[in-house]
Amino acid sequence: MSSWLEERVWERRLNRRDFLWLSSAALVGCAVNPVTGSRQLMLMSETQEIQIDKEQSPHQFSADYGAVQDDQLNAYLNDFGKNLAEKSHRQNVPYSFRAVNAAYVNAYAFPGGSIAATRGILVELTDESQLAGLMGHELGHVNARHAASKASWDMVSTVALAGTTALLAVTKYKEYASWAQVLGGVGAGALLASYSRDNEREADALGMEYMTKAGFNPSGMPNLMQVLVNQSKSKPSAFDRLFATHPMSDERLKTAQNQLDIKYADSKNLPVNKERYMDHTAKLRQIKPALEAMQRGEKYMTQEDFNNASTEFNKTLQLAPNDYAGLLMMAKCQMSLNKPTDAQRFTQQAQSIYPTEAQANHLNGVALMAQNKFDAAYQAFDQYEKKLPGNPNTVFLKGLTLESMQRKSAAAQEYNRYLQLSNQGDQAKYAAQRLQTWGLK
Numbered sequence: 521m522s523s524w525l526e527e528r529v530w531e532r533r534l535n536r537r538d539f540l541w542l543s544s545a546a547l548v549g550c551a552v553n554p555v556t557g558s559r560q561l562m563l564m565s566e567t568q569e570i571q572i573d574k575e576q577s578p579h580q581f582s583a584d585y586g587a588v589q590d591d592q593l594n595a596y597l598n599d600f601g602k603n604l605a606e607k608s609h610r611q612n613v614p615y616s617f618r619a620v621n622a623a624y625v626n627a628y629a630f631p632g633g634s635i636a637a638t639r640g641i642l643v644e645l646t647d648e649s650q651l652a653g654l655m656g657h658e659l660g661h662v663n664a665r666h667a668a669s670k671a672s673w674d675m676v677s678t679v680a681l682a683g684t685t686a687l688l689a690v691t692k693y694k695e696y697a698s699w700a701q702v703l704g705g706v707g708a709g710a711l712l713a714s715y716s717r718d719n720e721r722e723a724d725a726l727g728m729e730y731m732t733k734a735g736f737n738p739s740g741m742p743n744l745m746q747v748l749v750n751q752s753k754s755k756p757s758a759f760d761r762l763f764a765t766h767p768m769s770d771e772r773l774k775t776a777q778n779q780l781d782i783k784y785a786d787s788k789n790l791p792v793n794k795e796r797y798m799d800h801t802a803k804l805r806q807i808k809p810a811l812e813a814m815q816r817g818e819k820y821m822t823q824e825d826f827n828n829a830s831t832e833f834n835k836t837l838q839l840a841p842n843d844y845a846g847l848l849m850m851a852k853c854q855m856s857l858n859k860p861t862d863a864q865r866f867t868q869q870a871q872s873i874y875p876t877e878a879q880a881n882h883l884n885g886v887a888l889m890a891q892n893k894f895d896a897a898y899q900a901f902d903q904y905e906k907k908l909p910g911n912p913n914t915v916f917l918k919g920l921t922l923e924s925m926q927r928k929s930a931a932a933q934e935y936n937r938y939l940q941l942s943n944q945g946d947q948a949k950y951a952a953q954r955l956q957t958w959g960l961k
């Protein structure tokens with residue numbers, strides 16, 4: 521990941537809150553793995569899995585610009601996914617499936633069964649057997665409870681949504697320090713579990729099992745991998761996060777191919793349903809050139825080449841003028857060019873296009889702050905929080921806007937609230953210092 525993204529990713533250091541959470545979670549101890557039937561150390565109970573999913577998945581979906589505003593496509597994916605889930609080991613998980621607006625290539629699952637695929641990956645697939653491979657793989661992670669049994673700290677430390685969005689930018693906001701660093705709602709991909717190669721192998725095997733049971737040609741699994749590997753060669757940056765969270769290897773592909781030839785030899789004539797997939801995703805594929813311009817723009821953003829990024833997002837908006845994700849990417853780009861007034865034009869347009877999605881409100885607040893319109897910025901952050909509670913950064917920014925309006929006691933309330941959510945990192949230090957200086961702690 522490039523530095524621009526890194527700065528937006530929540531600090532992964534384990535803090536006290538994580539530690540307390542881990543201490544209680546560790547008490548869960550051994551549980552029977554629903555897939556293997558053997559006992560295994562689980563760091564989360566099923567109730568905790570669902571709770572964590574509920575707290576975190578809305579933030580990831582919003583970071584990915586929300587579910588697509590295409591009810592037919594979401595309904596198609598949800599029905600498709602639930603049909604597959606009926607063949608899985610865990611029937612009582614509250615599964616849900618959607619497409620999200622992000623342009624990069626990825627799919628992911630939260631431990632309580634909330635599963636998403638980006639527009640970027642859906643336009644790469646060509647039939648339902650590949651979609652079944654993709655969804656089957658994600659279902660595999662949920663069913664084998666990979667998030668719950670992970671021994672690494674990654675999953676655990678991301679439980680805390682709290683982070684550091686670059687104190688430099690925040691404290692020097694009046695000097696127009698790098699606004700790119702204040703933009704973040706939730707760091708891109710920071711909430712996603714990254715899996716081990718063993719996890720990947722198991723998810724692939726389970727995916728093939730579920731898809732075949734659901735009547736799809738199991739060749740969709742190796743075909744899916746082949747498609748993704750081939751496409752990643754021409755635009756690797758769009759695939760970064762997919763391969764970071766789901767490590768890809770020749771070995772994975774070979775194993776899936778072997779499984780197809782040996783275990784699933786009798787199922788090779790099952791349908792791949794090319795036409796059905798093409799029909800249901802036709803509208804999406806119409807804007808593939810716009811999605812590709814977004815992918816190129818995002819690549820330039822990570823390289824901090826904001827002028828070229830702006831050119832690509834311009835192309836995006838020429839091809840798809842009302843694209844919520846395209847508008848917000850352009851807004852972030854304009855903020856990075858220190859053009860908050862231009863940025864605000866795009867955030868406002870985005871808001872009117874997708875009024876229930878929260879990210880536009882957050883970016884709008886930042887754009888207003890950069891114009892010293894603190895009252896309006898506060899309102900924007902408040903609107904964001906009403907749509908999507910639980911992001912400590914918003915609480916901090918609310919404190920900062922109130923402080924800028926000389927409303928000390930209201931600011932102190934927000935800083936106190938922030939410190940309850942996160943007591944480590946630069947923002948926490950800043951908040952605590954403020955309270956101390958004001959004698960309000």
Ligand SMILES: [Zn+2]
Pocket residue numbers: 657661715719720723765766767
């Ligand atoms: Zn995976």
